[in-house]
């Protein structure tokens with residue numbers, strides 16, 4: 117991505133901060149076991165503001181009334197470490213990549229950081245970040261405090277949570293972000309179609325997971341954007357089932373919630389289909405209910421609507437369907453009043469999506485009003501019905517079935533675009549995709 121994208125984001129963020137300094141650390145490596153590490157994934161906000169993909173760095177943004185400045189502290193080159201972990205970018209290259217005003221070695225941070233903090237009243241920082249980092253930064257401010265240093269300067273005394281401030285910017289995706297999300301969706305679509313063609317009774321869920329993630333990697337994605345869920349039969353009634361280690365059973369459904377991350381952007385698709393390629397009448401009834409609700413929920417989307425409003429709209433359609441199937445009793449209004457649908461549809465209808473699959477962006481503004489859909493926002497629509505095998509209060513034929521259908525929606529100038537509509541979801545399209553020759 118062009119470096120001006122990142123400097124423009126920093127400028128926008130700086131304009132939202134009045135007289136303050138923002139501190140945004142890079143991600144750090146996490147130990148997996150003994151001396152091996154989990155794969156490194158850059159911190160989403162740090163990536164959003166720099167495009168720089170190494171650890172051991174700190175972005176400092178200063179808004180000193182008229183003067184705006186961005187500084188990046190980076191871990192200096194060290195041939196011995198680099199022998200093991202690979203070359204780091206030089207300070208000059210980091211400057212070129214990110215377009216920050218200054219790149220300073222991390223070894224100089226203790227002295228230099230105070231220069232940037234002095235004179236500012238507000239410190240913008242992720243208040244829920246890593247405690248070590250937070251304490252270290254508080255300590256820096258405390259050392260500068262006029263009461264302690266006996267020098268008559270000002271140092272930050274107001275701490276403001278930075279996440280919702282950046283989140284306000286991240287709500288709106290620019291064209292480069294939309295392009296990445298679309299590419300991620302395209303790859304995930306391919307993987308879902310392949311899973312429909314490949315799945316068969318007796319196959320382990322882990323095999324389908326491996327096949328899908330193989331496609332992610334082969335197509336240039338970094339990997340899954342979140343823990344892949346391959347849930348056969350009753351496993352689908354566990355919302356975040358990630359064991360993926362059981363055999364797929366003839367006559368049951370399999371729920372797949374999987375999406376890749378492409379160039380730091382997520383995709384998030386869920387499809388539910390019959391393991392043997394053919395829905396039973398009971399599965400068909402329940403599936404059609406969720407599908408109708410999902411399609412109507414997408415049709416209902418327009419600028420000005422909110423996530424919660426669309427949830428309530430969809431919950432009503434689900435309630436009507438559940439009453440029709442005799443899974444709920446009484447009138448629609450009574451059921452809605454008591455939110456009885458929650459027994460079967462216990463989660464939200466969707467979430468923002470972007471650099472994080474559940475994008476860390478606010479759902480309410482400063483006045484506690486829900487955020488309304490506007491051009492450039494991306495979110496999921498994912499109603500579901502889950503009836504555990506041991507739910508003795510529900511008719512037996514429905515037990516052990518979990519169904520969720522999820523698409524990713526972009527709000528456009530003229531309305532909306534379903535970014536994942538090419539992934540089969542009608543009963544007919546799914547049964548055809550299940551019959552297709554595996555590629």
Ligand SMILES: [Mn+2]
Nearest residue numbers: 384496498522
């Ligand atoms: Mn989702």
